[in-house]
Amino acid sequence: MPIVETYYNISEKEERLSRLYKDGGNKTVFIVPSGLDKDAILHLISRRGSFFGARPVVWTWSDLYREVSQMSQRGPKRVIDPPDHDLIISYILSKFLEEEADLRKDLPEGVFHSGFSEVLGNNIRELLTEDITPEELRERLFNENGPPEASPGYILLRLYSDYLAYLKENDIADSAQIASLTGECLYSEASVKAVSDLTFVLVGFLTFTGSQSKLIKKLQKITKTIFLLPETGLDLLHDSIVQVGAEYRKRPKWNSKIFELKAGDFQMQFDAIARETALWAHGTGAFTALGAIDDFGDIGIMVTTQHLSLIENSLQRYKIPFN
Structure with missing residues (x-):
């Protein structure tokens, strides 16, 4: 059962964050959405003071992957930067168009536009963040016969598979795979043993991607996890609170007044x-x-x-x- 605590303003959790660190020391690991959040969390943990000597452990997802991969004794893969991602997408698209010359006349016109590479890259990153494999994509979108050649579904499935194959052949990873790769490292007995001795405090996440949600469930089976999450006050929003704690049903009432102002443009x-x-x-x-x-x-x-x-x-x- 996850421990889920909410706030409207993170400053409300200043005392709680400080207490978690005092109780657990460096056995308490704070996970934040991005590197830009590290200083803010450290400021709150210190009760707006400073640290002399040891400092609290504050990680992003990338830090968590690096540490867990080292615990598993396999080491982290080199994670490519966005420009590298764009270059690889352009390469596999160009190669696809060369290899499928016979299909060129049947391919959708948009495939040949300069902006298609960016659209393709965004779609592939979305699939990676949701931890959807090519096999799962095929099952979800198509029947047993698979997509018709030259169809949009065929193009996406083919190029997504080609992109993953390129990453594997070169032993590199896309940043959108970080959570999935961390989960794979947790199949190692050594990493599980090391992680089980820690308490993870996830702070400030409005939502989690599919791959992050899978990783969180795995962590919950291995060690203690605490969630300090922002409260929107919206019952129907499928936010991080709903994602990690389905039993959390009582949302604070939203008492703010709303006024609608209409204009032509x-x-x-x-x-x-x-x-x-x-x-x-x-x-x-x-x-x-x-x-x-x-x-x-x-x-x-x-x-x-x-x-x-x-x-x-x-x-x-x-x-x-x-x-």
Whole structure:
């Protein structure tokens, strides 16, 4: 039974993180989503202080793979960078088109477009993160006869198989395989024995990929696992809390007020937000239905990167400070 604890703001778990480290020392391993999260977690574990001498063990998935592979005495594979991934995808696609010259006239037109290589690479990475093998892909998508030649399904299955074969032949790995490779290392008796002496604390994951979920289940059978996970307050979201603890059903109630503001297009939308925000700061306008604000520092606006310049332009127009 997993220990699942939730939070709305990670600072709520400062005391809990500190206590976990004090109780377990370096036998407690904190797992975070990315290297950018390491310093933030260390800051909380130290109760916003600093460490002299030994420091808490904070790993990413890549760190976990490296350590577990060494425990298994097989050593980690060289993990390729994204540019290498793109080059390999381009190579196997080019080779496929050369070898299947007789099929060229039947292949979908999009295969020959320059952007197809990127689309293919993204699809292959998605399959890897979900830990789906070519055999499983075939079973899920096609009948016993397999996909028709030159069909999109045939192309994906063939090139996915070719990509995996290339990685195996060259003894390298895609970063999307990290969780799957870690799970394979845990078949070693030596690594299982070493890992069973540790407590893993997974912090800050909103969701887990299919391969990460499989790895987590394997870790739960071997050693103690604790989850400190962000709470969205949304019952229907299949988030990390649901993924690791199906018995966790009681979600905190969401008491935030919601106000819908409609506009004709993106620019009008951001202008409307800025205008109503300016009015709100003066105690008037539609947003007053949400309550009062003391100053603009009480407000946060979330937009996609591609629309960042639009909202900045609108805020500047209404003389609203932002950073």
